[in-house]
Amino acid sequence: AQSVTQLGSHVSVSEGALVLLRCNYSSSVPPYLFWYVQYPNQGLQLLLKYTTGATLVKGINGFEAEFKKSETSFHPTKPSAHMSDAAEYFCAVSSSYYGNNRLAFGKGNQVVVIP
């Protein structure tokens, strides 16, 4: 079965400091990996994704992430946190195991930005 693990339900970061989120996946076949961001009282929107090809991908709001197959990881970073980055972030994985139709979500990281 496929699954993702996001460590730490809350991530605190100072304004201007590096934002680092962590996602490790488990999949017996090549995965497709997604990160979503959810602002308060809103739906989820795509932050970035890895499907095939280049392992370093850029997303919205200045985030980027590198797919590392050997480490089964896909960790987004942003060099300098802004107050607007305060949100909940979810990692998700999809693969041909489920016919590529389903996503398995992690439990989420609540990012708090400290002024």
Added chain:
Amino acid sequence: NAGVTQTPKFQVLKTGQSMTLQCAQDMNHNSMYWYRQDPGMGLRLIYYSASEGTTDKGEVPNGYNVSRLNKREFSLRLESAAPSQTSVYFCASRMGQGGYEQYFGPGTRLTVT
């Protein structure tokens, strides 16, 4: 393009009442999904429809039914609401399989008393 729309935005039900959550997408997507979001649990898949005319159970289907009315619309029905179904419900759609991302609606906040 409105994207994915959901109605209602908020709803309060008494235990045992029934209701239907509506979802529509205008992106000509093949697949549609219903999730529930609870604190500390992430998103859990209730039901999905890979294409018009098909529906399948997800992780937490008990107490729910769905209808894929046409390619645009996918509804979720609670036949006899229970307090454990208090949650935020999200509908999503996706163009197809593989590396396509899901697009989410704004959610319905449901409280069952």
